[in-house]
Amino acid sequence: MTITLLFSFFVGFTACEKEIPVTPKDKNLDLATAMPQDTFHMATGYLLENFESGSKTSYAGASLTLSSGRWYLNDALIGTSTSDRKNGSKSVRIVKTGKVTMQFDKANGASTVEVYHAKYGGDGTSTWELWVSTNSGSTWSKVGSTVTTSSTTLTKASFTVNLSGNIRFEIRKVSGGSYRINIDDFKVYDNSTSPTRDNNMALGNPSGALASTAYPNNYLMVKPQYAISYNNSKLTCNWVSWHLSSAWIGSAPRQDDFRADNTLPSSWVWVGGTDYSGSGFDRGHMCPSADRTGSVTDNSATFLMTNMVPQAPKNNQITWANLENYCRTLVDAGNELYIISGTWGQGGTGSAGYKTTISTMNITVPAYVWKIIVVLPVGLNDVSRITTSTRVIAVWMPNTQTVNSQPWGYYRTTVDYIESQTGYNFLSNVSSSIQSVIESKVDNGPTS
Numbered sequence: 001m002t003i004t005l006l007f008s009f010f011v012g013f014t015a016c017e018k019e020i021p022v023t024p025k026d027k028n029l030d031l032a033t034a035m036p037q038d039t040f041h042m043a044t045g046y047l048l049e050n051f052e053s054g055s056k057t058s059y060a061g062a063s064l065t066l067s068s069g070r071w072y073l074n075d076a077l078i079g080t081s082t083s084d085r086k087n088g089s090k091s092v093r094i095v096k097t098g099k100v101t102m103q104f105d106k107a108n109g110a111s112t113v114e115v116y117h118a119k120y121g122g123d124g125t126s127t128w129e130l131w132v133s134t135n136s137g138s139t140w141s142k143v144g145s146t147v148t149t150s151s152t153t154l155t156k157a158s159f160t161v162n163l164s165g166n167i168r169f170e171i172r173k174v175s176g177g178s179y180r181i182n183i184d185d186f187k188v189y190d191n192s193t194s195p196t197r198d199n200n201m202a203l204g205n206p207s208g209a210l211a212s213t214a215y216p217n218n219y220l221m222v223k224p225q226y227a228i229s230y231n232n233s234k235l236t237c238n239w240v241s242w243h244l245s246s247a248w249i250g251s252a253p254r255q256d257d258f259r260a261d262n263t264l265p266s267s268w269v270w271v272g273g274t275d276y277s278g279s280g281f282d283r284g285h286m287c288p289s290a291d292r293t294g295s296v297t298d299n300s301a302t303f304l305m306t307n308m309v310p311q312a313p314k315n316n317q318i319t320w321a322n323l324e325n326y327c328r329t330l331v332d333a334g335n336e337l338y339i340i341s342g343t344w345g346q347g348g349t350g351s352a353g354y355k356t357t358i359s360t361m362n363i364t365v366p367a368y369v370w371k372i373i374v375v376l377p378v379g380l381n382d383v384s385r386i387t388t389s390t391r392v393i394a395v396w397m398p399n400t401q402t403v404n405s406q407p408w409g410y411y412r413t414t415v416d417y418i419e420s421q422t423g424y425n426f427l428s429n430v431s432s433s434i435q436s437v438i439e440s441k442v443d444n445g446p447t448s
Helices: 028-034 037-044 296-301 313-333 415-422 430-437
Strands: 045-048 062-065 070-081 092-102 110-121 124-131 141-149 155-163 166-173 183-188 219-223 227-231 235-242 283-286 308-311 334-346 348-349 353-355 368-377 391-398
Touching: 092 227, 092 415, 110 124, 110 141, 110 166, 124 183, 141 155, 166 183, 227 308, 235 308, 235 313, 283 313, 308 313, 313 334, 313 391, 334 415, 368 415, 391 415
Parallel strands: none
Antiparallel strands: 045 183, 062 070, 070 092, 092 166, 092 183, 110 155, 110 183, 124 141, 124 166, 219 227, 227 235, 235 334, 283 308, 334 368, 348 353, 368 391
């Protein structure tokens, strides 16, 4: 997401800690030392302190100037020995109940913080915490859970913060004694309150769809408003993927201009705006009209028939619609969403009874409709901010007239289950270690 200079407070913060083995060195780490920090920050959207520019050989409390600003190290030094775990030539080494404290305010708040940590040498396990101040260090609040450092390999702890304005952080080692830990590559991502329109397929291409007529049943169509895997045999989408933030939402009226998608190959059958008429099934949006009100063009794009599936009216107008509305309440609360929805199976029950196909075109009626929603606080570098605590909502709804007997939350399932049914690979751009956690959970969060 683009860098912004306007920020507002997002109430509260949460944190998680997920240990991820260090990958090859980030190409930006050297740049953080080579260029002024403010220039680096504007170029990347985050503050990075890699501790390469400072020197402190004593554990005694003292301030020193690093590339990001002035820091105070107490019971901590800049380690350079072969026993120090580090990216590059230096890292912080903390002993006893030492602290590493920013003595400057970072503007633009923080959406997430990443810290690499490891045991020093052959020392035993230690614990530490991240604390935050929004009043220049007068008072501090703990962010998330206490972190345990038990590995001699640098691993990443990720914290979700979601605070705006001026901000500073402190790392506190909380288990005393002579055991030491190393801290390196402290990264603070900006917190943005000016959401942007982001890549509709940022989390991956679930079916490996290709924009080639050689793949008529997994045909990739990338539009400015959403991306589709289209199935020329079913004459509906396999899935639709889109990003939702307040940047997509405006005052454009609903266009209701249902029509054929003339970007389909000319030799294929084009489903028209009236081809569902009299079928007992709604023209059910996958990417909703109300998710694209930023302009008339955006809203009109949602009425292309490639974005429609035959949906039971009480599914489309009640249960499914309630979930769509809930997604927009999450956006109103300061989040951005990545959403993928689609169909599975054949045969549903509409207002005119059970059908497997509709119209003379034999448009397939799905047995189920499903949706996956990844919820993130507004911020930068979205994929990298997904952690094991990121909320992921997955639903699997029967395409029937009785589905509304239960609220949408009743139909929650796991991403793993939807993958097992469809054969797709969702969230493939997220690290596999994080995927394995978030895809196996059934969401139990609020539903309104």
